[in-house]
Amino acid sequence: MSLTMVERLLEERKSDYLQQLFALLKQKSISTTNEGVRECAELLLEMMQSCGIQSRLMETAGHPVVYGEWLKAENTFTVLIYGHYDVQPPDPVEEWQSPPFEPTIREGRIYCRGVGDNKGQLMAQVLAIKTYLDSFGELPVNVKLLFEGEEENSSPHLAAFVAEHKELLACDLVYTSDGPMHGSGIPSVELGVRGILGVEMIAYGAKWDHHSGNMGNIAPNPAWMLIDLLRTMRDEHGRVLIEGFYDNIRKPTAYELDLFRKLPFDRNELIEQIGYPDIEEDSETYYRQVSLEPTFNICGFHSGYGGDGSKTIIPAKASVKMDIRLVIDQDPDDIFQKLCSHVRKYAPSINVLHQGDMRPSRTSAELEIVKVVVEGVGNAYGIDPLLVPGVGGSLPDYVWTQILGVPSVMVPYANADEANHAPNENMVVELFYKGISCTCHVLHQLGEFSKKKNDL
Amino acid sequence: MSLTMVERLLEERKSDYLQQLFALLKQKSISTTNEGVRECAELLLEMMQSCGIQSRLMETAGHPVVYGEWLKAENTFTVLIYGHYDVQPPDPVEEWQSPPFEPTIREGRIYCRGVGDNKGQLMAQVLAIKTYLDSFGELPVNVKLLFEGEEENSSPHLAAFVAEHKELLACDLVYTSDGPMHGSGIPSVELGVRGILGVEMIAYGAKWDHHSGNMGNIAPNPAWMLIDLLRTMRDEHGRVLIEGFYDNIRKPTAYELDLFRKLPFDRNELIEQIGYPDIEEDSETYYRQVSLEPTFNICGFHSGYGGDGSKTIIPAKASVKMDIRLVIDQDPDDIFQKLCSHVRKYAPSINVLHQGDMRPSRTSAELEIVKVVVEGVGNAYGIDPLLVPGVGGSLPDYVWTQILGVPSVMVPYANADEANHAPNENMVVELFYKGISCTCHVLHQLGEFSKKKNDL
Numbered sequence: 001m002s003l004t005m006v007e008r009l010l011e012e013r014k015s016d017y018l019q020q021l022f023a024l025l026k027q028k029s030i031s032t033t034n035e036g037v038r039e040c041a042e043l044l045l046e047m048m049q050s051c052g053i054q055s056r057l058m059e060t061a062g063h064p065v066v067y068g069e070w071l072k073a074e075n076t077f078t079v080l081i082y083g084h085y086d087v088q089p090p091d092p093v094e095e096w097q098s099p100p101f102e103p104t105i106r107e108g109r110i111y112c113r114g115v116g117d118n119k120g121q122l123m124a125q126v127l128a129i130k131t132y133l134d135s136f137g138e139l140p141v142n143v144k145l146l147f148e149g150e151e152e153n154s155s156p157h158l159a160a161f162v163a164e165h166k167e168l169l170a171c172d173l174v175y176t177s178d179g180p181m182h183g184s185g186i187p188s189v190e191l192g193v194r195g196i197l198g199v200e201m202i203a204y205g206a207k208w209d210h211h212s213g214n215m216g217n218i219a220p221n222p223a224w225m226l227i228d229l230l231r232t233m234r235d236e237h238g239r240v241l242i243e244g245f246y247d248n249i250r251k252p253t254a255y256e257l258d259l260f261r262k263l264p265f266d267r268n269e270l271i272e273q274i275g276y277p278d279i280e281e282d283s284e285t286y287y288r289q290v291s292l293e294p295t296f297n298i299c300g301f302h303s304g305y306g307g308d309g310s311k312t313i314i315p316a317k318a319s320v321k322m323d324i325r326l327v328i329d330q331d332p333d334d335i336f337q338k339l340c341s342h343v344r345k346y347a348p349s350i351n352v353l354h355q356g357d358m359r360p361s362r363t364s365a366e367l368e369i370v371k372v373v374v375e376g377v378g379n380a381y382g383i384d385p386l387l388v389p390g391v392g393g394s395l396p397d398y399v400w401t402q403i404l405g406v407p408s409v410m411v412p413y414a415n416a417d418e419a420n421h422a423p424n425e426n427m428v429v430e431l432f433y434k435g436i437s438c439t440c441h442v443l444h445q446l447g448e449f450s451k452k453k454n455d456l
Numbered sequence: 457m458s459l460t461m462v463e464r465l466l467e468e469r470k471s472d473y474l475q476q477l478f479a480l481l482k483q484k485s486i487s488t489t490n491e492g493v494r495e496c497a498e499l500l501l502e503m504m505q506s507c508g509i510q511s512r513l514m515e516t517a518g519h520p521v522v523y524g525e526w527l528k529a530e531n532t533f534t535v536l537i538y539g540h541y542d543v544q545p546p547d548p549v550e551e552w553q554s555p556p557f558e559p560t561i562r563e564g565r566i567y568c569r570g571v572g573d574n575k576g577q578l579m580a581q582v583l584a585i586k587t588y589l590d591s592f593g594e595l596p597v598n599v600k601l602l603f604e605g606e607e608e609n610s611s612p613h614l615a616a617f618v619a620e621h622k623e624l625l626a627c628d629l630v631y632t633s634d635g636p637m638h639g640s641g642i643p644s645v646e647l648g649v650r651g652i653l654g655v656e657m658i659a660y661g662a663k664w665d666h667h668s669g670n671m672g673n674i675a676p677n678p679a680w681m682l683i684d685l686l687r688t689m690r691d692e693h694g695r696v697l698i699e700g701f702y703d704n705i706r707k708p709t710a711y712e713l714d715l716f717r718k719l720p721f722d723r724n725e726l727i728e729q730i731g732y733p734d735i736e737e738d739s740e741t742y743y744r745q746v747s748l749e750p751t752f753n754i755c756g757f758h759s760g761y762g763g764d765g766s767k768t769i770i771p772a773k774a775s776v777k778m779d780i781r782l783v784i785d786q787d788p789d790d791i792f793q794k795l796c797s798h799v800r801k802y803a804p805s806i807n808v809l810h811q812g813d814m815r816p817s818r819t820s821a822e823l824e825i826v827k828v829v830v831e832g833v834g835n836a837y838g839i840d841p842l843l844v845p846g847v848g849g850s851l852p853d854y855v856w857t858q859i860l861g862v863p864s865v866m867v868p869y870a871n872a873d874e875a876n877h878a879p880n881e882n883m884v885v886e887l888f889y890k891g892i893s894c895t896c897h898v899l900h901q902l903g904e905f906s907k908k909k910n911d912l
Binding site for chain 1: 487488489544545547551609610635636649650652654656661662663664665666667668669670671672673674675676677679680683684686687690692694726730731732734735737742745746749751753754755756757758759760761762763764765766767768769770771772774775777779781811812847848849850875876877878879
């Protein structure tokens with residue numbers, strides 16, 4: 001069965017599909033501040049139902065899951081498609097060239113908060129199912145869809161949800177489209193993510209701000225307290241000094257290292273993409289640092305006056321927010337305990353808050369099902385995709401590999417410079433359509449694989 | 457000549473004088489953000505004129521000076537009264553119990569931004585002149601008044617103004633009421649201030665914020681750059697590591713040290729006043745640290761996300777604002793150069809901005825004119841005032857001692873817990889009236905002193 005029909009239908013419906021995406025984009029769904037999240041879930045539910053997917057909202061202890069399924073395939077193979085409908089806050093809003101929640105097309109790109117991360121990729125999957133169903137009246141394999149509303153807040157309730165609904169979610173493969181494509185523009189099939197531990201550390205000085213002259217050298221300065229603590233946690237080369245932080249890091253296999261070395265790398269392109277000239281990494285260091293090594297990132301540090309001019313105070317409070325990316329087999333609980341012990345030792349008066357975490361994941365690159373997906377993606381884009389053992393970002397991929405116990409592959413549909421989490425987030429319009437096509441091709445290839453297995 | 461008449465008139469006019477102060481308080485005059493500053497100058501000008509002071513606005517390169525004079529005294533002695541009509545920004549506004557620019561009386565205190573620092577003290581002086589003139593038809597000495605509008609922004613144009621108008625401003629003594637009274641509630645005569653150097657250091661990473669997963673370990677983090685720099689500038693005990701920072705610090709005289717030791721000190725009261733339990737200073741350490749030792753204060757550190765929840769980014773920018781209090785004879789220009797050299801050596805990519813500075817000052821405690829002021833203040837409050845060789849805050853006092861070359865005394869009228877520069881700034885109502893009375897008594901005593909000198 002060829003996919004010419006699917007491609008023709010997609011071509012005809014481009015403008016209609018774009019309108020559907022825009023409708024979802026306009027609906028805010030900022031999970032960290034709880035703006036419009038449920039409204040967005042309800043809108044997505046309607047859209048999925050109108051695409052022929054039997055769908056429902058399922059409650060969690062936080063924002064709802066939108067679950068859908070189509071289970072009438074002739075074979076028993078089931079793929080579960082995962083994505084998220086929540087988005088990051090749009091700050092700093094003043095740096096957006098068009099309002100963050102008004103989708104705007106400029107030079108072939110859609111600019112909007114959440115377009116790449118993850119609404120554009122999510123809608124590509126939903127619309128692929130519609131296109132496939134409208135082309136053939138059926139899908140080549142059984143499909144389940146699970147879209148959560150808390151991914152940008154570290155998916156605090158997904159693991160419990162999956163554990164609770166293991167039977168409902170039972171499948172042979174999990175398929176996720178999220179994150180940016182490789183910088184080379186070549187599609188990729190990714191097999192693991194870094195985990196994450198989010199913490200906030202708050203230092204309190206006096207009960208209120210003080211005049212820095214009248215109380216200077218007397219009232220304590222919490223910004224200095226935090227800096228003094230942070231300097232005990234990390235040396236100036238970036239090495240983390242918390243005891244045991246690097247324990248349990250699993251060495252990559254020879255095959256994985258080989259795959260890493262085969263990945264394209266263009267330093268000038270990377271420099272352009274990052275917007276920073278002093279990038280000294282070569283291919284191997286780059287991939288090793290970005291996917292096999294943990295980070296110790298400050299994502300926010302705030303204390304005292306930040307407006308124009310100056311305000312001569314001793315601040316009463318200082319806060320640092322950190323997101324620490326973890327690699328397999330670091331355990332967020334273990335790392336959090338080690339961090340707390342460190343703080344107790346060096347600055348016991350500083351409060352440590354746990355903001356969320358996610359375990360790292362890895363699927364073996366040597367599985368047959370991985371090769372099937374690679375083939376489907378290759379057919380869609382007309383080029384062999386890159387096979388990537390691990391990427392730098394964090395997704396709750398471990399809930400599939402560890403809780404459901406199935407392989408999990410990630411095939412990002414958004415451009416490498418999508419600026420996810422940043423101002424002027426965008427997605428190339430053609431890549432949105434290509435994503436729809438890709439999901440169709442992967443479903444098709446999975447169908448062929450299942451037929452062959454049934455035949456044996 | 458007794459001052460019974462003055463005291464009676466003041467008693468009668470209390471409510472009227474309070475209304476005049478309220479009118480000035482309601483007029484915003486935030487110099488750092490330029491809100492309402494000129495409007496406030498014009499309002500103050502009118503008020504001074506209506507008090508019988510020949511007044512005018514005088515332009516500077518920044519906000520205008522309000523200058524006034526009464527020069528019809530029988531003797532040649534001239535006192536110049538200095539103050540400022542600008543105020544600090546009201547942030548954090550949400551911590552105010554009543555709106556920051558609506559003067560509100562609660563439990564005998566006026567709550568309003570600028571009431572203690574410096575409008576209440578400034579109006580006490582203006583209204584003292586009115587009260588004295590209305591009582592006796594003349595003042596006992598010549599009086600000049602100079603109220604500037606940039607003190608909260610480090611008085612960037614005052615020195616040039618004074619240098620340019622030396623003849624106009626010629627006088628025998630400068631008298632300033634600013635800052636809080638001593639914690640004991642005993643009035644004081646203060647003879648010197650710390651200087652200040654305000655700097656902002658900005659680190660730039662990539663051109664825009666990055667996703668901390670996709671670019672973690674690759675895109676540089678400017679918050680860490682700043683922290684790495686700051687850790688080279690100051691050790692964990694607070695000692696500044698910038699080369700030569702402590703050079704040129706003048707040792708106090710034996711008489712000054714003796715005066716320090718005589719000052720009252722109540723640790724529990726200080727703990728209450730600061731709102732922090734771990735204050736270990738004894739009397740001598742406290743006064744030494746707060747007035748004879750420089751500070752290295754962070755008044756603001758801002759980078760990345762500071763809202764609720766988390767936002768997993770590598771920030772593109774980090775900024776630290778510092779105010780460094782200097783003691784005599786540290787020179788702000790010299791310290792700034794040393795700081796810049798340090799940054800060039802350890803983190804040359806970090807930008808250093810000069811935000812303003814002010815030299816420290818000191819007037820000899822052994823001058824006869826100081827004793828005259830002490831006597832006047834003592835008469836007003838009915839208690840011997842403390843004689844304080846130096847205080848922790850910064851005022852442009854050096855323009856009098858160094859540019860005009862005259863002695864300068866500071867007699868604060870606001871309560872010790874005025875919360876200047878902080879939310880819920882306040883001034884005890886009775887201390888406002890006491891300030892009016894005090895200025896009258898000091899003028900009177902200066903008149904007696906001049907007569908005696910003329911007689912000799």
